Amino acid sequence: MPAPITERSSAHRPRAAVPRAPDHTHRGQHPLRLFPAAVHAEWTKLRTLSSTWWLLAAITAATVAAGAAATGALSSEHCPPPGSCDPDQVRTALTGLWIGQAIVAVLGVLMACNEYATGTIHTTLTAIPDRLRVLAAKAVLLAGITTATAVPAVGGSLLAARFILPTRGHKLAHPAISLTDGATARAAIGAVLYLVAIALLSLGLAFLLRDTAGAITTALGLLYVFPLLAGFVNSPTWQDNIRTFGPASAGQSITATHHLDALPIAPWPGLGVLALYAAAALTCGSIALCRRDA
């Protein structure tokens, strides 16, 4: 009768391990109660999904490619007096943010909604019953990887523009793009923060709605509907109002480097509007997470 023996022996094994376990669990802190451990757990979940790496690569590639395409499309043929065209080169170079932000939103939404779709959220909340800690760990990790992706995306865009602009035969009214220029540095740092804020906004929406399709649609709607409407109205007051209160259009004022007085909202306050949206989404998301059954 070999079967019962193996069954018995396998049943014995965990029991033999029991005496060692209390050292770990009963005395002091369980490793997962510590915040860094929670972040580490999230990191393990995230890095073992191949889709994460595809998304991160896509953010950088799409942002740089779209920025390079926009810079390459710059032309001075419609400027009647030569040199009168004064395009904001840095802003143009960062046009790719319009595409990159959509992929960042997908990343942020999937970070929470994937767990709800697969049921992993039960395991996660069993391991770390403090739900706010789960949300905070996810937010910190998401901000970290978004920064790590946004830095090459923004840097690559600016670098590409630096090489492309002279080949466009422009009589540049401004010197070549350089991070030593205060406004350019602000635009570059701001662009990274912009993507981080959008990731957090999406994460908050994801915890609030818990449904992938719903959260993605809401996030993309928030990002794209305001600029759409601003383009459809012709009254300058309306345009300025829409651009001031829309998260994406307000946030992107951080990428402007000249004609700042023509902006509907100044660069840093504009990014602040987006940050408010992100904070509101995260607050609603955490209330929903703490109040509702998982």
Next chain:
Amino acid sequence: MSTTETTASPHPQPTGYTSPLSRGRDGFRQLLHAEWTKLRTVRRWSLTLLGAVLATILASLLSAQGNQTSGGEDTIAVSADGTTVRDNFRFVHQSLTGDGSVTVRVAGIVPAPGRNADRPPILSPWTKAGLIAKASTVPGTGYAAIMLTPGHGVRFQHDFTGDTAGSSAGTAAPRWLRLTRTGALLTGYESTDGATWHKVGSAKPAGLSDTIEVGMFTTSPEAVTMNRSFSSTEVNGELGMATATFDHYTADGRVTGTLRPDDVRRAASSPNGPFPGMPSNTSTADNGTYTITAAGDIAPLEPDMDPVQQGLRGTMTGLIPLAALGVLFITAEFRRGMILTTFTASPRRGRVLAAKAVVLGAVTFVAGLLAALVSFGITRGILRGNGFKPPMFPEARWSDGSVLRALVGTGVLMALVTVCALAVGTLLRNTAAGIAVVVVVMVLPQILISGLPLGAARFLVQSTPMAGFSIQNTTHRVPQVDNVCLPEEGCYTYGPYAGLGVLAAYTAVLLALAVWQLRRRKV
């Protein structure tokens, strides 16, 4: 997967059990019914449809509210066929009864200082100088004219919309022009030397009585310059005056009266004439040489905005939830494993996708049409209140062919985009990626085109799926008017159906790819 032919099985059931239900059929009608049941019973999807309709209406409402116009200039005339036109020119004329002809040599056309005396004068390519035969000096009445233009050569034009090109080579003055009347027919000729004449065109203008006014005319529309840099477009319409010099004027036939100058224009309400700040038109005659300086145009008036299209601007917002619905209609089945049941019941996968496309297309067409009807109904009054009213903006009626086309077209557009989303969902099998791709591809070009150079913007508008939005255009543009045609303001350089065709082609290709992938890949 082995296929079992249930109908061909000769063996009786081993248990002797026979289902009391009659055998199901797997026709396409049953598939449609199955897909309709799936769509109808998921409450979230019905809500999404409702949300799409509401989002469309709300966004249309907002964009109508945010659009104002001063109502246009007060020099608008209405032609015999009801077209709103500009009919302002300096006319040095006499009366002609019965048949006859007039001949003149246009010696030169030069720009004249306009409103801004400090700026160099600009000559519009459509400055017109030549001979005209007109029913009377009342604006809007029928006419035929042979003219020289600086940018478009010799033209024969009649009744505002008719335009025939003559020679374009060597357009520089001097040029001989002749206008002949035979009965109701007016014919324009041109010549380089006054001896050899070439016919340019002929027409029977509306409303000419036996006695008409013939003579020389000059008019010059505004020269439009555009400064388009990233994120800002500056359009300057520089009202330019032009001075044309004529000589060798002869008239044959029963001509009465001497040549007398007149300004053809509608009495303007502003004291400074039709163009505030402009010098008034002048004409001088000196020993057979006539010099006419004038501003204005003889052409259809094209409003720079289409109120019907403006009232349907919410469509793009409504597409965002519809994209989600289209993607989910297939990815939800993959996610839940429902697709296994579906393909077991109906192993022909292409037909399943076709049934899904038909059901989804029909439902979203109805939703889109409903949204378009309500949007149009609500925004009409708002836009009229904001200044979009006759005569500049003719009243849009439900029964107008172009309005109906725009409304039904909006339904078709929404259906096509949703089916596109279904195909993308089938190809990607991933809800998040599918929705993001469809939304970005549909919406982003509209946001970005205002900052792109005109060539790149036109390319985007014509070759991406958003070309389908041209179906919402109800204005008819004529080529003989220089207009600022900005893609972001809904101006398309091709007809309404061509754009919808582009979108339909995208849909067809995506669906074909989706069917191919669906049959090839494991579920």
